Amino acid sequence: MTKNIFVVGLNELNAERLKRLRGVEDVTFHPLLTPAQVSDTQDFDIPAMLEEAEARLDAFDGSIDAIVGYIDFPVSTMLPILCKKYGTPQASLESLLKCEHKYWSRKVMAEVIPDHIPKFTAFDPFDDDALSKIGEADLRFPFFVKPIKSSGSRLGFRIDSPEDFDYAIEKLRAEIRSIGEPFDHVLSQADIPDDIKAVEGHYCMAEQVIGGRQCTVEGYVHNGEVFPYGTVDSIRYPQVLSFFYYLYPSTLPKRVQDTMNEITRTIMAHIGYDNAGFNIEYYWDEVSNKIWLLEINTRIAQSHCDLFEMVDGVSHQQVTVDLGLGRKPDMPSGEGPENVAAEFFYRVFFNDATVARAPSRAEVEVAAEQVEGTRISSYVTRGSKLSDLPEQDAYSFAVASIWMGASKQSKLLWNYEQVMKKLNYEFTDIVE
Structure with missing residues (x-):
């Protein structure tokens, strides 16, 4: 019998990823709200979005077996409300807010892991x-x-x-x-x-201020049991706060990763978060051997999907879909074609600028062909202003992302340089 899964903010790229998951032969994925409404904007009318989503679900002639998402605010905060109304598995709104409300989150962390917070x-x-x-x-x-x-x-x-x-x-x-x-x-x-x-x-x-080597522990909770399943390194550009690339699997010592996993189990169980995916960002201060918990995100990291697919054999959207259907995730390990994988961020460090030239679709395809399995997303077009880009940090603008895998980290970095030689961006009206 066909199962119907509604995906909030579903786009073309993720629709293709979802088709490659395990155990989805009898699943139909339906879009619920558009990317333009929930991610390609900074105008979040949540009551209107909930009303539109509920109208679509109410009008659907069939079973509603799961409602899922892989996007941060506002999607992450709407999911518990929608899932509660339609009776599908998801963490409670209160447990989710104990993660997403940063002050409440720190107060809860102070109760059980006070030595790991600033x-x-x-x-x-x-x-x-x-x-x-x-x-x-x-x-x-x-x-x-x-x-x-x-x-x-x-x-x-x-x-x-x-x-x-x-x-x-x-x-x-x-x-x-x-x-x-x-x-x-x-x-x-x-x-x-x-x-x-x-x-x-x-x-x-x-x-x-806390710092050190930064990473993200991806995990989920199923029927009260916490499962960390992968750690991704977050590597910054030299001397700045902006990310250069995400690397999977992590290069941190196993003992450090094991301790992070234990902290993860402690805090997520204490919060009462259940039947949903999450990720937790950590620092390891190598000098003092101190582990700091930076923050908890109530979703899988979308940036890591291709990394898990390249190394483990399937995107970790497997976790989101399986939990949405009420089943324990069938997440493999080490079954992909690559030993390591990364998402690189090509950034410019301006206060603002206008894009004078951006690579054409054909040029992006030629660049991707330099290394087999590479995927490139270019986020700007000629004439666009960098300040109009959503979801940017305070110090730079990410104008493209490049996902690729390799046999080892040094080869990965060399491959990135070869790809970037084929991508030509130019800017004018630069505000330094």
């Missing part, structure tokens, strides 16, 4: 005394600030001086309500403690 406090960016209140919370320069709810690295800043803080506050005040207000709507649907209610959607976090 000093932190919440603050209102519209409070003119915010900096002094951060100081009263025993946070000194340098520290990081970020929204209590964001996606990617958007609106995250390292603060080394009062001038840095003023710059960050200007940016935060201008842009934070675009996520803060829709996040408030989600918070209003949940049963939240009073001290957390006081930290509204437009609030921010200040946190002690």
Whole structure:
């Protein structure tokens, strides 16, 4: 009997990935809301999106067997609401918010893994005394600030001086309500403690600077049991905060990965998160042998899908689909054609610019042909402004992503250089 799975924000690329999963011969995937509505925008009208999604589901003449997604806000926060209404498996809204509301998340972490989190406090960016209140919370320069709810690295800043803080506050005040207000709507649907209610959607976090070798542990919870299944290294450009590439499998020592997996099991079980995928970002400070938990994301990392397919034989969307259907994920290990795989980010470090030239579709295809199995996504077109790109960090713009595999890491880096020689981007109206 055919099973019907609705995928929020389904695009062409992921529709193809889903067809290659295990055990989907009897599954039909249906799009629910468009990528333009949920990811290619910074305007999130969650009540309207929920209303449209529910109308589509109500009108469907057939069984609704699963409702899934692989995108951060707003999709991740809408899924528990939709799944609860239509009776399909998913983590509860409250357990999800204990991960996604960064202040609530840190409070919960402090209960069971206090040695693995930095000093932190919440603050209102519209409070003119915010900096002094951060100081009263025993946070000194340098520290990081970020929204209590964001996606990617958007609106995250390292603060080394009062001038840095003023710059960050200007940016935060201008842009934070675009996520803060829709996040408030989600918070209003949940049963939240009073001290957390006081930290509204437009609030921010200040946190002690932590660092080291960064990675992401991908995992899921099935019927209360936590399963970490893969660790991906996050490697930055030299001297900056922007990511250069994600590498799978991780090169961290096994003992470090084992400890991270144990921390992962402890915190996810304590939160009560269940029947859904997640990933947790960590740092390992090699000098002090200290493991820091950076944040929890309530979804698989879409950027890692091709990496798992190249190395393990199937995209880890397998986890999302199997859990959505209420079954334990059939996620293989080491069955892919490559030993290592990466997603590289080609970035430019401008405040803004206009794209004077971008590679044509034919040029992108020629570049991809340099190394078998390579996939390239170019995010800009001639005449577009970099500041219009969604989901960017505070220091650079990713204009293309390149996914590729190889027999070893050094070969992977050499292959990337060969591909990039065929991609030509030019910019004008550059704001340094």
